[in-house]
Amino acid sequence: MDVNVDAGGEMGDDDLSVIMSERRRLTNLAYRMLGSLADAEDVVQETCARWYAMPAERRQAVASPAGWLTTVASRICLAQLGSARARRERYVGEWLPEPLPGHREGADGAAADPANPADPADRITLDESVNMAFLVVLETMTPAERVAFILHDVFQYPFAEVAAVVGRSAAACRQLAASARRRIRAAQAPVAPTGVQAGLVREFKRAWEAKDVRSLMDLLDPEATVIADGGGLAGALLEPLVGSERIARAYAGSAGLVGGRTLRERTVNGLPGLVAEQDGVTDTVIAFRTTGHRISHIWVVRNPEKLRPWQG
CATH class of the missing domain: 1.20.140 (Butyryl-CoA Dehydrogenase, subunit A; domain 3)
Known part of the structure; x- marks a missing residue:
């Protein structure tokens, strides 16, 4: 500085x-x-x-x-x-x-x-x-x-x-x-222990990659909400997406996001989350909120101006 x-x-x-x-x-x-x-x-x-x-x-x-x-x-x-x-x-x-990676966590998820x-x-x-x-x-x-x-x-x-x-x-x-x-x-709502959250995020990743609508719906609260931030600089939802079935079908059909990208489990602002990388560059960071044993909120940040801390 x-x-x-x-x-x-x-x-x-x-x-x-x-x-x-x-x-x-x-x-x-x-x-x-x-x-x-x-x-x-x-x-x-x-x-x-x-x-x-x-x-x-x-x-x-x-x-x-x-x-x-x-x-x-x-x-x-x-x-x-x-x-x-x-x-x-x-x-x-x-x-x-703006999302933050885990403490001393490098771009590949390993400790820096x-x-x-x-x-x-x-x-x-x-x-x-x-x-x-x-x-x-x-x-x-x-x-x-x-x-x-x-x-x-x-x-x-x-x-x-x-x-x-x-x-x-x-x-x-x-x-x-x-x-x-x-x-x-x-x-506020009752929040699942970190280990439970990590398991839910891991299962969400697997179901998303498999395009398994039923499994995605089972992981989501019926009134789950997705909010995405692209800032006009990257493709993203312009309005919140609400409802487990709508979200599950949207994710199962989002071949454009998963295709050609690698999904990784990462710490996002201190809690289990996901990132999507293309050619080693993080272009999507996903944070979750879990209530009980289901995912209630998904926040997706794709605005590249907010992803500087995630680049190697």
Whole structure:
């Protein structure tokens, strides 16, 4: 990452140490707020640029550089969330968060070399707050709700500090976070253990490759939903597909996607998923949500601009 130093000062070791120690946390914060690794990188870059744009004496006077960086990054995210809705109204088809590969997982699914970690996707901590189902619910929140909830409930910042970011009172921020929690609870359903999910994804892969409509239907919840994101840059459904039979028949007939491609089981945002590769290049990433012993949601990302972390 490039950093800028103000014309009147030099970047000291302490300054560099502050930035390097905070980059991972800021990237984690911004990805959860924006649902985009590329945008998160831009936020971190802009935050660091603002830090180094200050005269050296002002930087030295900041009592908590980490707190300053968090506040600035969060405010940038809040502003971006405010404009994102207008941009997504012009987006071709459905918009989905940017999927991430498993921690230190290389393009072929194997563990990457610890001495040469993926960057920056490898800096995202994969937990329940980045699984695709969680990120999709975050997209239904207002910008202020999302920022307040992530800062307080995910990153444990007190409401007094959240208020400084959102520009509202601590009491108002407490209400924003409570509203966000209600959205999360309303969207939650019992989730199968990871081992069960992996088995369902594996069976889905087998049935898909075999074009077995009946087996696909048996794996799907009757009201299952598929949402795909091609962004107008790759073929994808423009509207959600609902119902186990419709989905099963669509997948069994999707020879154009499976033909000539290799399907692999991969970790997608911390949970079992699938990727499709053509000539060694990942062009489709599929995330799943399982309820009980059936698949209830399938999210398909084909927009190549969102698949950079998946390329070798």
